[in-house]
Amino acid sequence: MPTQPSAATSPAPSTRPTTPLPVRRLGATGPGVSALGLGCMGMSALYGEADRAESLATVHAALDAGITLLDTGDFYGMGHNELLIAEALRTAPSAARERALVSVKFGALRAPDGAWLGYDGRPAAVKNFLAHSLQRLGTGHIDIYRLSRVDPQVPIEETVGAIAEAVQAGYVRHIGLSEAGPETIRRAAAVAPVADVQIEYSLISRGIEDEILPVCRELGIAVTAYGVLSRGLISGHWSAGRRLSPDDFRALSPRFGGEHLTRNLALVESLRAVAADLGLTVAQTAIAWVLAQGEDIVPLIGARRRDRLTEALGALGARLGPDGLAAVEQAVPAGAASGERYPAAQMAHLDSERRRPRPGTP
Numbered sequence: 001m002p003t004q005p006s007a008a009t010s011p012a013p014s015t016r017p018t019t020p021l022p023v024r025r026l027g028a029t030g031p032g033v034s035a036l037g038l039g040c041m042g043m044s045a046l047y048g049e050a051d052r053a054e055s056l057a058t059v060h061a062a063l064d065a066g067i068t069l070l071d072t073g074d075f076y077g078m079g080h081n082e083l084l085i086a087e088a089l090r091t092a093p094s095a096a097r098e099r100a101l102v103s104v105k106f107g108a109l110r111a112p113d114g115a116w117l118g119y120d121g122r123p124a125a126v127k128n129f130l131a132h133s134l135q136r137l138g139t140g141h142i143d144i145y146r147l148s149r150v151d152p153q154v155p156i157e158e159t160v161g162a163i164a165e166a167v168q169a170g171y172v173r174h175i176g177l178s179e180a181g182p183e184t185i186r187r188a189a190a191v192a193p194v195a196d197v198q199i200e201y202s203l204i205s206r207g208i209e210d211e212i213l214p215v216c217r218e219l220g221i222a223v224t225a226y227g228v229l230s231r232g233l234i235s236g237h238w239s240a241g242r243r244l245s246p247d248d249f250r251a252l253s254p255r256f257g258g259e260h261l262t263r264n265l266a267l268v269e270s271l272r273a274v275a276a277d278l279g280l281t282v283a284q285t286a287i288a289w290v291l292a293q294g295e296d297i298v299p300l301i302g303a304r305r306r307d308r309l310t311e312a313l314g315a316l317g318a319r320l321g322p323d324g325l326a327a328v329e330q331a332v333p334a335g336a337a338s339g340e341r342y343p344a345a346q347m348a349h350l351d352s353e354r355r356r357p358r359p360g361t362p
């Protein structure tokens with residue numbers, strides 16, 4: 001995405017991948033992107049304090065390593081994250097800047113104190129959010145634009161229709177979705193081509209496998225997977241004694257507390273043993289497992305330090321093979337996670353988690 005022209009405590013693990021990085025396509029109509037994307041949210045919000053200089057250095061290191069997909073949301077630090085990405089791109093070498101694609105989520109409404117007020121997917125709101133994001137990013141277009149959570153008050157056809165108009169006008173290149181359920185995906189794709197659905201997917205969050213992933217595959221839509229390390233929980237670097245600031249999402253996340261945390265960290269120890277046999281770190285094994293689930297899945301890695309990025313990139317060279325995959329899934333069986341992936345109030349906003357009657361049941 002061309003814009004206006006213009007530093008860790010743990011050891012840096014594992015190998016760097018060969019360059020250029022492998023490319024995966026975002027659906028039948030979307031762009032080719034590096035097989036790993038960089039999720040920038042934690043550099044501005046939700047995971048406690050971030051080091052600004054290290055965040056910028058991490059984006060630069062990602063671009064340098066060949067990552068071409070940067071993911072953000074206009075509500076990550078209320079514009080902070082977009083401004084950070086704009087600065088990183090402005091100060092990056094021009095070739096890396098030209099290759100970079102920025103994916104932006106919009107629609108979340110927040111108060112000055114950070115409170116979550118709901119979502120707005122009305123067409124007028126789409127235009128308004130877009131105008132502000134273009135200004136903050138210092139660019140004439142956004143590469144992939146998506147509503148962060150389906151707005152139950154606004155038919156998805158209207159929201160996607162408004163983004164499609166922005167595509168026609170040249171302000172947006174591709175349309176994405178986020179945490180959308182199967183019916184919403186079908187309805188959206190009937191309005192305009194959808195490149196990808198951004199959704200949580202990991203060894204301990206496998207909910208998309210039953211319906212959402214098959215629908216995406218049927219319609220030629222890719223998955224950009226977030227939470228691949230379950231926000232650090234299954235990275236191998238988490239510990240029960242870790243202190244969290246009150247504004248850290250994980251302080252309220254069911255999986256990070258009490259008995260749930262104890263059980264989830266026990267799963268990580270099982271995974272650690274398998275990872276050691278594979279010659280990988282725990283994080284690399286978790287990322288490699290997601291990479292192995294299909295060429296149409298692009299993990300978004302939430303690294304905000306260069307050593308974490310280097311570790312994540314090491315997953316690209318890993319080949320788990322059938323025996324490795326089986327060993328990983330034996331260590332962390334489907335459905336083994338303890339606790340929901342969001343607090344109850346936020347689960348209620350997930351169209352992807354809406355309980356649907358099973359076929360054949362009354």
Ligand SMILES: NC(=O)c1ccc[n+]([C@@H]2O[C@H](COP(=O)([O-])OP(=O)(O)OC[C@H]3O[C@@H](n4cnc5c(N)ncnc54)[C@H](OP(=O)(O)O)[C@@H]3O)[C@@H](O)[C@H]2O)c1
Pocket residue numbers: 038039040041042047071072073105148178179198199225226227228229230231232233235237283300301302303304305307308309311312
């Ligand atoms: N569409 C949606 O609803 C949605 C929701 C959430 C996130 N996202 C997107 O997805 C991106 C990824 O976020 P996530 O929370 O899902 O990321 P994640 O990769 O599951 O977790 C990131 C956290 O894992 C820790 N970590 C440990 N080892 C790591 C390693 N080798 N590489 C990377 N991280 C490591 C980091 O903690 P330390 O910082 O302590 O090192 C970091 O805070 C976000 O930045 C955002 O763009 C989208």
